[in-house]
Each structure stands twice: as structure tokens, then as C-alpha cells.
Amino acid sequence: MDEQNMQERNKYSIIVPTYNERLNIALIVYLIFKHLREVDFEIIIVDDGSPDGTQDVVKQLQQVYGEDCILLRARPKKLGLGTAYIHGLKHASGNFVVIMDADLSHHPKYLPSFIKKQIDTGASIVTGTRYVKGGGVHGWNLMRKLTSRGANVLAQTLLWPGVSDLTGSFRLYRKSVLEDVISSCVSKGYVFQMEMIVRASRKGYHIEEVPITFVDRLFGSSKLGGSEIVEYLKGLVYLLVTT
Amino acid sequence: MKHIVKIMTLLVAIAAFWIGLLQMSVIPSSHTWLLPLYLIVSLGCYGLLMVGVGLMQFPTCPQEALLLQQDIVEAREFLKQRGVDVGSD
Numbered sequence A: 001m002d003e004q005n006m007q008e009r010n011k012y013s014i015i016v017p018t019y020n021e022r023l024n025i026a027l028i029v030y031l032i033f034k035h036l037r038e039v040d041f042e043i044i045i046v047d048d049g050s051p052d053g054t055q056d057v058v059k060q061l062q063q064v065y066g067e068d069c070i071l072l073r074a075r076p077k078k079l080g081l082g083t084a085y086i087h088g089l090k091h092a093s094g095n096f097v098v099i100m101d102a103d104l105s106h107h108p109k110y111l112p113s114f115i116k117k118q119i120d121t122g123a124s125i126v127t128g129t130r131y132v133k134g135g136g137v138h139g140w141n142l143m144r145k146l147t148s149r150g151a152n153v154l155a156q157t158l159l160w161p162g163v164s165d166l167t168g169s170f171r172l173y174r175k176s177v178l179e180d181v182i183s184s185c186v187s188k189g190y191v192f193q194m195e196m197i198v199r200a201s202r203k204g205y206h207i208e209e210v211p212i213t214f215v216d217r218l219f220g221s222s223k224l225g226g227s228e229i230v231e232y233l234k235g236l237v238y239l240l241v242t243t
Numbered sequence B: 001m002k003h004i005v006k007i008m009t010l011l012v013a014i015a016a017f018w019i020g021l022l023q024m025s026v027i028p029s030s031h032t033w034l035l036p037l038y039l040i041v042s043l044g045c046y047g048l049l050m051v052g053v054g055l056m057q058f059p060t061c062p063q064e065a066l067l068l069q070q071d072i073v074e075a076r077e078f079l080k081q082r083g084v085d086v087g088s089d
């Protein structure tokens, strides 16, 4: 089967979890439509009852782009990111699923390179990495860079995961693979992203990487917080003994 | 096999090798006694070096922030025309 045919049959469900992202969600939807032209896709927005009116904006976007391309699958209250993916996944009709943040730190212009990488290599997972040539981060202070590097070296030395960027969450999955991996993950926050990729790697799924750049959020505020480092270390130990 | 088991196996193998060295005393045992210490210190140095190098070569992308700004202006323009509420500023 030639590449053209493959591409015509593939459908990509882009799951975007949101919590108070009314401005970002409109921008990201525009950018997704701008950069994904020749592919069949749907955007599944999982909003956890954002008080800022994110859902009103999504409804306006549905008027512009059509309700079959933008699906709003809301939940009544903030139930966390991990379950938001599972919820979105239930409504996905594509054979591939993309997971990305709504805060514009994941730019939709990289979607074609994820798709191309998957088609070229037949991988089950394509994960975006900030730590290779062509990738990068903008807007982090020294402290953030230091913790990021430290966390990465620690995880690489202890877990041997086979991917360079463990905590990034811009990824493309074969739908069946995501369903399989996500059902065995229990962590929250950053550790969740790490658990997903480590478990996938242990299960022997073919994982490929593409470089992405990461621009820290401009609008809205960060929802992960508190004792992140402690949580991270706990997560690391958890993964050491369970995977 | 759980990953911790792999790491333990590795550690046990290293320990066995060390005990072997101690007993055969191919090198002076005063040196052999210090080997684990060297190992730990060099592991620590490796870690610090990796973090340091990683920090120095941390890939940054200031131009991406500018491109994103342009994208945002473009998106706002388009969306505003079509009646999507994209804020005022």
C-alpha cells in the first residue's frame, strides 16, 4: 500500500484537555486547522467545567469550524489530567490519537512532523522531545532548567527509558496502544507522562522521537504546582519498583 | 523483570567482582578496599557533569517566542472576524 492511501485512511483524534484556557483554546484550534490541511482529524476538547467560560469559546469555534471537527466532551468539575485523557479517548474515532496541552507551549506546527515520522517508521508512539537538535525551550529561568536537567539525568540513569524527553506530553499514539498503556498508569502530573512512556517502552512498543520547541505559556496560569520535586522523586521510585 | 531487580543484579555483580578482587589480591588490598568509594564518587561526578553539560548546552529557542507572537496576532484577527471571543488586548 502506498503512502497516499495510508494517509487517506488514517484519522487523527487530537485530545486537548483544558482548564481555564479560553484564550489559548481558540488560538490553538486556529493553528491546528492552519497546519493540518491534508489529513483527516478531529479535535476533542475535554474541559473540566472551567469557570472562565472556556466552553463558550469552544461553542463559538464549533460554529466556525463545524461540530464534527471540534468535539466538546466536558466534565462537570476539575477531575485531573490523567482521567481527562481517558475521558477524551473514549470519544475518539480516529485510529491515531494526539495528546497536547492547550496552553500553546505545544505548537500545532509540529503535528505534520509527528504524522510523517509515524508513517515513515511505522512507530506506535511518536513523542516530542525538547532535548535534541532542532528542539528547545523558551522562557525558563535557571532554576527551572536546573531541575529539568537534574530530573532528566536521574531518570535516564535509573530507568534507562530509551527516550530523551520523559516529561514532555506532546505525543502521538496508535489508539490501541494508548488504550493499553493508559489503563496501567496510576500517577498524576509530570510523573504521569513519565509513567506512560516508560511503561510503553517496557512493553516493547516502537517509540520514535521528533524535535519540538517549547515556549512557556503566555496566557492563563499553571495548574501543576506545589511540591513537584518530591512528587517526582516518589514517582521515580514507584517506576523503579513497578516497571 | 522489574527494573529495580535489574539494577540490583548489576550491583550484586559488581560486588561479587569486588569480593573476588579482594580475595585474589591481584592488586594491593588497601586499594581494593577503596574501590567502592571511587565508584560512588565517580558516579556522583558523572551525574554532576551530565547536569552541568546539559545546563550549558540547554537548547533554547527565543525566535520561537517571536514566531508564536505572530501566530497569535494572525489567529486573533481571523477569529475575531468570525465572531469568536478572543479577548480585548
Ligand SMILES: Nc1nc2c(ncn2[C@@H]2O[C@H](COP(=O)(O)OP(=O)(O)OP(=O)(O)O)[C@@H](O)[C@H]2O)c(=O)[nH]1
Pocket: A016, A017, A018, A019, A020, A021, A046, A047, A048, A078, A079, A080, A081, A084, A100, A101, A102, A103, A105, A216, A217, A221, A222, A223, A224
Ligand atoms: N480537563 C483538565 N485539563 C487540565 C487539568 N489540569 C490541567 N489541565 C490542562 O492540561 C494542560 C497542561 O496543564 P498546565 O497547567 O499547562 O501544566 P504544565 O504545562 O505542566 O504547566 P505550565 O508550565 O504552567 O505550562 C493545559 O492544557 C491545561 O489546561 C484538569 O484537571 N482537567
Ligand SMILES: [Mg+2]
Pocket: A101, A103, A105, A217
Ligand atoms: Mg503548560
